Amino acid sequence: MTNKTQPTISDAEWEIMRVVWTNHTVTSKDITEIIKEKMNWKQATIKTLIGRLVEKGMLKTEAIGNKYLYSPSVTEEESLKSKTSDFFEHLCNRKVGATLAELLSEATLSHSDVQLLEEIIQRKKMEAVDVVSCNCTPGQCDCQHYHH
Numbered sequence: 001m002t003n004k005t006q007p008t009i010s011d012a013e014w015e016i017m018r019v020v021w022t023n024h025t026v027t028s029k030d031i032t033e034i035i036k037e038k039m040n041w042k043q044a045t046i047k048t049l050i051g052r053l054v055e056k057g058m059l060k061t062e063a064i065g066n067k068y069l070y071s072p073s074v075t076e077e078e079s080l081k082s083k084t085s086d087f088f089e090h091l092c093n094r095k096v097g098a099t100l101a102e103l104l105s106e107a108t109l110s111h112s113d114v115q116l117l118e119e120i121i122q123r124k125k126m127e128a129v130d131v132v133s134c135n136c137t138p139g140q141c142d143c144q145h146y147h148h
């Protein structure tokens, strides 16, 4: 489903990206001011995280005088999509449905969210299969046990 492979970014780096996605162009000082209280990070920590994000190609840098301006080189939507599909790639295909059900029952949703999900469920009803095929390596999930 994903056509682009994006670098894996840590939870800490994700916090920085959220600031950049929201504010578009920021200095490391701006980032520090926005998240220092939430994360309780020092300026040095934030600079290290920014440096890693630049190396990973997630942030673009532009030098203005003696300051660096950072902007995102990928959108939040793209990154979220890659993060979630990355997560589901580490699951047995047969556990995806139950995992989604659990995520869904825990989520707080608006009427329009529910509407959207209902439309998807209607479509999924048409496409549903009897048994989802497992594509795991034997020994990494329990599916094989049921097929002796």
Ligand SMILES: [Zn+2]
Residues within 6 Å of the ligand: 092, 093, 094, 134, 135, 136, 140, 141, 142, 143
């Ligand atoms: Zn499996």
